[in-house]
Amino acid sequence: METFYFDNAATTCLRPEVVSVMSDVLNNCYGNPSSTHSFGRHAKTQIENSRKQIAESLGALPAEIVFTSGGTEADNQILRGVIRDLGVTRIISSTIEHRAVTHSIDQLVIEYGIKADFVNLLENGAVDLNHLQKLLEDSQDLTLVSLMHINNEIGVKIDLDMVANLCKSHGAFFHSDTVQTIGHYSINLSQTPVDFLVASAHKFHGPKGVGFAFIRKNSNLKPLIFGGSQERGHRAGTESVHNIVGMAKALEISLDKLDEEKAYIASLKNQFVTRLKNEIPEVKFNGNSDRVEETTYTLVNVRLPLSAQKAPLLLFQLDLKGIACSKGSACQSGSDSGSHVLSAILSPDELSKPSIRFSFSAMNTPKEIDFLVEVLKELIASAA
Numbered sequence: 001m002e003t004f005y006f007d008n009a010a011t012t013c014l015r016p017e018v019v020s021v022m023s024d025v026l027n028n029c030y031g032n033p034s035s036t037h038s039f040g041r042h043a044k045t046q047i048e049n050s051r052k053q054i055a056e057s058l059g060a061l062p063a064e065i066v067f068t069s070g071g072t073e074a075d076n077q078i079l080r081g082v083i084r085d086l087g088v089t090r091i092i093s094s095t096i097e098h099r100a101v102t103h104s105i106d107q108l109v110i111e112y113g114i115k116a117d118f119v120n121l122l123e124n125g126a127v128d129l130n131h132l133q134k135l136l137e138d139s140q141d142l143t144l145v146s147l148m149h150i151n152n153e154i155g156v157k158i159d160l161d162m163v164a165n166l167c168k169s170h171g172a173f174f175h176s177d178t179v180q181t182i183g184h185y186s187i188n189l190s191q192t193p194v195d196f197l198v199a200s201a202h203k204f205h206g207p208k209g210v211g212f213a214f215i216r217k218n219s220n221l222k223p224l225i226f227g228g229s230q231e232r233g234h235r236a237g238t239e240s241v242h243n244i245v246g247m248a249k250a251l252e253i254s255l256d257k258l259d260e261e262k263a264y265i266a267s268l269k270n271q272f273v274t275r276l277k278n279e280i281p282e283v284k285f286n287g288n289s290d291r292v293e294e295t296t297y298t299l300v301n302v303r304l305p306l307s308a309q310k311a312p313l314l315l316f317q318l319d320l321k322g323i324a325c326s327k328g329s330a331c332q333s334g335s336d337s338g339s340h341v342l343s344a345i346l347s348p349d350e351l352s353k354p355s356i357r358f359s360f361s362a363m364n365t366p367k368e369i370d371f372l373v374e375v376l377k378e379l380i381a382s383a384a
């Protein structure tokens with residue numbers, strides 16, 4: 001059966017060039033990067049070249065890039081570090097952050113008794129910047145603002161520069177979960193005064209199990225994982241050399257092709273949205289995810305005109321047609337609680353209707369989008 005992959009916000013396929021550099025490292029570069037002999041030095045060089053390349057592409061310094069097992073670890077390291085090491089006693093965040101952030105904050109409230117404030121959201125899920133400003137003005141507590149750049153379920157964005165400058169002007173630290181951004185947008189950290197960012201390679205056609213934290217120079221964060229002195233003491237454990245090299249290659253290609261692929265993926269999103277609006281006008285778009293200018297070009301979150309009873313079977317029915325998509329965050333798919341993101345912005349009636357996230361990559365085609373629309377039309381017609 002032919003298959004159609006529309007779950008690129010959950011993870012992406014590897015680019016062939018990435019597989020090629022990774023297999024080269026796996027075959028020819030197995031030394032431990034901490035060893036001082038030639039095998040170790042060779043592995044270490046591969047890591048440091050990757051770090052340099054990643055840092056340069058983001059306008060950062062190599063020493064500001066700490067390799068981790070992925071976005072979740074990087075978020076944990078930063079959130080825990082600012083509380084434990086920098087004297088931060090208050091976090092301002094939002095209720096639609098990824099669980100790597102919301103659950104970390106919950107835990108920090110329990111462990112350290114810190115204060116957590118949540119910024120109001122506008123109707124489309126966007127952060128209310130006036131409220132953020134008020135929250136920043138209201139307290140003298142040393143504060144960390146943690147707001148994701150692009151939401152992984154509904155694609156809503158914040159203006160990274162604006163929020164970074166706002167935080168700076170109030171003496172607050174700023175962390176942004178940029179897992180859905182890095183490799184999809186260009187970021188220049190020499191211009192944007194954000195303190196901490198995170199990335200995950202498998203969201204931009206790189207391998208799973210590797211990512212990085214950007215930790216601004218002289219931040220003085222201690223590691224999350226203690227042990228050896230790898231990563232200049234920021235993260236213990238033998239480095240995953242092939243994954244790091246694969247991530248650097250994936251980021252290099254994604255950034256080289258960024259404009260071209262962005263335009264192409266946006267055209268797929270527009271094609272999908274336009275056909276849905278014309279042919280199934282009862283479909284609603286959660287969080288304005290139909291608007292490419294307002295939300296990320298990579299995903300659309302739709303609310304289908306189907307009863308609540310049809311919801312549980314929907315993904316299964318799509319899967320039978322070879323279509324891969326998701327209800328929201330992939331890491332929530334095993335849990336019964338619905339999407340915390342949609343719960344934050346939809347009414348109970350709206351929530352009772354099935355919502356699905358379709359997320360695209362440059363590997364999708366207009367023909368696939370046409371097939372997807374036809375299948376949705378069929379499913380909706382057969383449920384009427």
Ligand SMILES: Cc1ncc(COP(=O)(O)O)c(C=O)c1O
Nearest residue numbers: 070071072098100152179180200
């Ligand atoms: C916004 C966001 N943050 C964090 C993560 C977690 O990243 P990782 O899978 O690398 O742990 C994800 C992945 O789903 C994500 O979309």
